[in-house]
Amino acid sequence: MNAIRPRRDTPPPAPLPMPAQRFDRGQLAPHPGVAGVARRRALVLAAALALTALAAGLLAAGLGGDGWQWPDLLAMPVFLLLFARLALSAASTVAGWLHRPAQPPAPGPLRSRTALLLPLHNEDTAMVFATADATREALAQAGLAAHFDLFLLSDSTDPACQVREAEAAERLRARHPEGVFYRRRLENSGKKAGNVADWVRRHGAAYEHFVILDADSVMEPATLHALAAMMEADRRAGLVQTLPLLAGGRSRFARMQQWAARAHGPAIARGLVAWHGEAGNYWGHNAIIRTEAFAAAAGLPELPGRRPFGGPVMSHDFVEAALLRRAGWGVHMAPGLGGSWEAGPPTLAAAAARDRRWCQGNIQHAALLAAPGLHPLSRLHLLDGMLAYLASPLWLALLALGAVQAVMGLAQPGAALLALTFALLLLPKLPGLRLSARGAALELAFTTALAPLGMVTQSRQVWDILRGRDSGWAAQGREGAVPPWRTALRQHGAHMALSALLLLPALAAPAALPWLLPVALPLLASPALARFMARPCRLAGFRTPEEAAPAPLLRRAATLRQAWMLELGLAPALPPRPAAWPVLEAALAAPPMRMAA
Template sequence: MDRMTTDAEPLRATPPETPFTPALPPERPVEMPAQPLKSWSRDQVRPRANPAGWRTPVFSRLVVAAVTLATVAVGASQMYRVVEVGGVTVLEWALLVLFVINFSWIALAFASSIVGFGALFGRAALQQPDLPPSLASRTAVVMPIYNEQPSRVFGAVGAVAEDIRRLGFNPHFDYFLLSDTTDPDVWIAEEKAFLLLREQLGPDINLYYRHRAKNHRRKAGNIEDFVTRWGGAYDHMLIFDADSLMTGHAVIALASAMENDPDAGVIQTLPLVINRNTLFARLQQFASRVYGPVIAAGISVWYGRDGNYWGHNAIIRVQAFAEGAGLPDLPGKPPFGGLILSHDFVEAALIRRKGWAVYMLPRIEGSYEESPPSLIDVGQRDRRWCQGNLQHTALLTTRGLHPLSRHHFLNGIFSYLASPFWMFMLLCGLALALQANFIRPEYFTDEFSLFPAWPRFDAERALQLFGATMAILIAPKLFGLIIHLMDGPARRAGGGFFRIIISAVIEIVMSSLIAPVMMLVQSGSVFQILLGQATGWNPQRRDDGSIPFSDIVRRHRWHTVLGVVTLITALMIAPSLAGWMSPTIAGLLMAIPLSFLSGHLGSGLALKRLGLLLIPEETHTPEIATLARESGRKLAAAGSDDVDGLAALHDDPAFFEAHERMLPPAPRRPRGAIEADRVMAGAKLSEAETLAEAQSWLTPKERTVVLHDRALLDLLARLPRAGTAAAERA
């Protein structure tokens, strides 16, 4: 086959003299049946391998329940006394109910953080466990990817593999990059990054890559495809997200923990946010590092072995996943029916139903992730998460679930319903204030009463309740701050006592201003979903670039308008009401500048230079982060990111051959079934006289078809570069 190449030396992703190593190992299939939701019997629960090691944290659960109930009881009683002066009207009952619902959410978090504070008091929030002398199991490190920057994700996996090899445990781990990428150029860039990374790592590290032609069932289907095809070769799989990073020490510690606990189905770590520089991302990074350990320790203690799974930075027993976590589609159409979006909660619940333990080891040091760089980015991610969590309403009645698994579903559901409940509570309060000031009250109703029905509030008690609510809301952050300040090395690496205190104040103030904006964003998502509007699945933006100001104005203009209207309304009713609502009003009025600053790189870096919002991992950068950055830089320098898929294959014969070898066998096409994109792609390639013409004519869908089809690839390979055909005719 004649292929034209450029005068420049092509990228030799696969040297011609080196035999091509298959991109995938031999398949070891495992069955993964879809689990029934409406039928279940106790005989389907596996017997415990180590009953003595299965302890239910009864005392901590009683503490959480008692503190939550007592706090809610006191809060509800005080709120009733606020509104009951002169009798309780319908609007006041509505306000009371909404307050109790929202206050219960706050009280549970408060009670859980008390348990976490007790568990960590006098101890370092993070620790590096001892390495085991050896491992007997095999673990697959699995990273699903979807239209991500190849150098970033492949560099991270390469760094983890290098670190594990350095520690001497390389034979126990294989690495799978499982692509569901739909952009044809990104797909070919992934293949190039894969071949380059293989060459960098050497033959003793088993690195594999698979691209699916159709991303059936999205991430859940991607993992299911791995388990059903290769799962039989592995005891465990460690699931990464595209922004995940873990030290080799943490990975080995998780594998050892799995080996030592034959009843463990899922062991989750606490991923800390690192590598972030925008203001919003640095706020999240600081909160994750300072407050996160106490919150995670609390839920770890009282959840015990009935915990949850967050979809990444966790190790899973392949047997438990295969036999218990097969997901059915929900009846009906999206957004509530069809594919289960927030699959990780459901997988954890089904694995626990099967009799496997699901728990967290939050103190393992070396588990990291990244976060969205701006307020708009987190809102876009939350839209998908909102649909996935509200979808869990259909799963609350699943037979056989542990009560805490149902609690996890309810927790996720309410994390989004809390926003509209808060909004309704504010509107209800405005309506009551409006009624009291502008509508003539019915002092004597049709019902017999010795006293008139005065529409009044106990203002002093209301102010006290507001203060108590804010204290309970902020308490988990204060607990985390105390633990962080008590840890000498962490305190010094985080800028010292006073800088950490100032940083915490900045985080609390900024979070308070952002909260009403997120309330409206999440409320809008809830209402859209209730109206039947399903979401798509777009890749998450992970860089630190700012969003255009025009987009920010478009996204937040109605939030600002609502803030203006609320301020004017409150001032017309009573200046004291405007003062009481000032945190909410201020956040809405500042929505546009807040959103702009949230994604502004310079603002975040300026605080970093002042030593504010600093975390220990910035002062002492984890070696794995440096290794990942360097590995990614090498891949990017070798051309793994900016790739035109057609040109890359056309110009490099070795890469062309490697790509063909990585393609799966062509599916049998039914006779008479005409694929329009394939026909059009073939016609355009046959008509084109140069590669440049083909590139300009082919649509993205047609490019994808060409890259999957060996016959069309052959047509592509025969095309000369631009200008060659004309020169030959001359």
């Protein structure tokens, strides 16, 4: 057990054992499942297999027309693996268009107690405590304060951040004397998962459920009420994941992601609900978890071996979901609840830093794919998480093979296969046309330009991980600024160098240009693209309904952040804000309020 700095606001101990689970033994416990999910699973998987078989036939006809050469034999399995993942995503998206999950009944009075856990690691103190302040205030106004306690669980290692947090905790307790607790661990074992497990072992027995929040998470009281009511109604539910939308983005990169999440996210999530059923996944935050189930089934051991593959389980959320389902608990998603938000990375550099941790954590799952007792869909979640990053070097290899085929004068894939591939890539983006045709066009243009950068960045991350480089545990970048040219050139020098290498085959064979130019040109322009995407966004096409009328809780948290910055002696100025946020702009422009001591 870690030593905890004694504080007067620590709640009474309510210990709950949380033993580490075994990955070398285990048995899948039964669950009654969800009505109709078996049929929908069969249809989605059959559609994906049929599309992949069609692609295999078209590819074989194209590549084998002039006889099979070694580049053809290498390209065939790589392409089909990537296409199968694409086909499954497309089939799931169509299922989301057709499936309408049953809405839970209106929640009644709660009988249970739920803890809101907010793990911290060197975060923006004003932002975090303003959100906690606004959330606690809203719970009291909704008459729910007695059913929800808020825990700020700090793993911060920066001394200045520790001092700010301690001061902010005292001020927050003064504003909300009941139901708000803060503690800082002196030993950060297990990172975020260890932080949560430490809370379970100390206080878990006092709460039927807990909700995991990220430092940038915001959840409305009505959403929290509905989640707790769902857990009370279904005693077999171990976890219910909401669909957090993105909010608060200012840069072009952040606003693009924000718009895409609003445009495509709900249909994609409904598709996952349609065929995942009770064997869903967990995204690490904005979800409610049954404390008893989590303690009994989801304790994480240290993985054997050296880092980056050994040590603490980094992408713990996928693994915890798999362990809950193995123990017979349902892992569900509720995309229709609303009132659940988070913030996206503001710049390409911030996104790459976040992806580096996720990449290492997801590749680490290779050791768990064959763990006994896991549900087949849990194994698929782990595999898909790995392929989300391994796909980049595979696409890069496929691009190189295509260039070699062009140089050798070999047959290329036919137009029908290329059309099918692009159709499946664009399929999930169709709902965006209903939100804004201009936004859909902008998002397609931006993502097309940025895709080669992401492919090369993730390929380099995979290479670093495979040769043993650990990602460490740095705080996530949440505030962005336009990088100076010198910084942008340093960050993207490898992209520019690779662009030159990709264009070399075109000197010998101009036929390779169609394969290489769409990738090489964005890589060559990557420093300018990074600066362009980091600039404040004033593109009306990326305006979402939530931006036109932000939720009161988001507005309140934004206003309180200014007050917290004043109280903590921090500079109150914010980066430039896009004019497309008229309501939130007015709230942030209001004179900062002073908080009662």
